[in-house]
Amino acid sequence: xxxxxxxxxxxxxxxxxxxxxxxxxxxxxxxxxxxxxxxxxxxxxxxxxxxxxxxxxxxxxxxxxxxxxxxxxxxxxxxxxxxxxxxxxxxxxxxxxxxxxxxxxxxxxxxxxxxxxxxxxxxxxxxxxxxxxxxxxxxxxxxxxxxxxxxxxxxxxxxxxxxxx
Amino acid sequence: xxxxxxxxxxxxxxxxxxxxxxxxxxxxxxxxxxxxxxxxxxxxxxxxxxxxxxxxxxxxxxxxxxxxxxxxxxxxxxxxxx
Numbered sequence: 001x002x003x004x005x006x007x008x009x010x011x012x013x014x015x016x017x018x019x020x021x022x023x024x025x026x027x028x029x030x031x032x033x034x035x036x037x038x039x040x041x042x043x044x045x046x047x048x049x050x051x052x053x054x055x056x057x058x059x060x061x062x063x064x065x066x067x068x069x070x071x072x073x074x075x076x077x078x079x080x081x082x083x084x085x086x087x088x089x090x091x092x093x094x095x096x097x098x099x100x101x102x103x104x105x106x107x108x109x110x111x112x113x114x115x116x117x118x119x120x121x122x123x124x125x126x127x128x129x130x131x132x133x134x135x136x137x138x139x140x141x142x143x144x145x146x147x148x149x150x151x152x153x154x155x156x157x158x159x160x161x162x163x164x165x
Numbered sequence: 166x167x168x169x170x171x172x173x174x175x176x177x178x179x180x181x182x183x184x185x186x187x188x189x190x191x192x193x194x195x196x197x198x199x200x201x202x203x204x205x206x207x208x209x210x211x212x213x214x215x216x217x218x219x220x221x222x223x224x225x226x227x228x229x230x231x232x233x234x235x236x237x238x239x240x241x242x243x244x245x246x247x
Contacts, residue, residue, distance in 0.1 A: 003229050006222050010214040011192055011206075017225040023236050031232060041231040044224075127225065133190050134210065137217040141224065 028123035029086030
């Protein structure tokens with residue numbers, strides 16, 4: 001079970017990723033609702049995620065940071081726009097600097113997560129991300145780019161070691 | 166702009182609003198020529214947006230892989246219980 005569709009709109013700057021999960025809707029909700037769970041999948045390998053604040057109710061906030069290999073810290077703050085467990089969650093990015101001040105003119109990213117349950121208990125999770133600018137997309141990729149590079153490097157290692165990547 | 170609006174099943178004002186959003190995102194540019202307002206797609210920006218979406222898609226595919234691992238490890242350790 002995994003990603004079943006990816007809808008992209010390069011003009012509207014939106015992307016919807018839909019995945020079938022081997023879990024109930026309640027269990028799938030915990031991926032977001034339980035900060036310890038969230039920490040285990042949000043960040044790429046080698047970039048531990050630490051959730052600082054986690055109030056997943058409308059008007060609440062989620063703050064977390066990722067630590068890079070060089071010890072650099074990437075902070076994220078989300079505002080919870082809507083939360084209706086276990087089916088619907090809307091988050092809006094409200095990025096702040098390391099000193100806790102909002103980045104002026106910072107791009108805002110919004111995410112709408114919907115979780116449906118098929119008969120037999122398989123959850124279908126759709127995450128729709130809306131970017132307000134290319135800068136916002138680049139901010140999202142700040143860590144992803146490094147991850148991509150690491151993947152490439154590990155593949156090179158595997159090739160050099162004579163084993164399939 | 167009015168020629169553009171005719172092609173969509175929405176009001177001129179609604180099309181104007183959409184164009185303003187696209188302009189704000191740097192995806193189109195507006196240019197006045199006489200009485201006409203021309204809307205031009207910024208091909209370079211759309212191209213860049215597409216490249217960025219490629220990488221964001223990869224990011225999400227990797228996340229879903231991690232979610233799958235998390236869920237299947239849990240099933241193994243709890244003997245198949247959900």
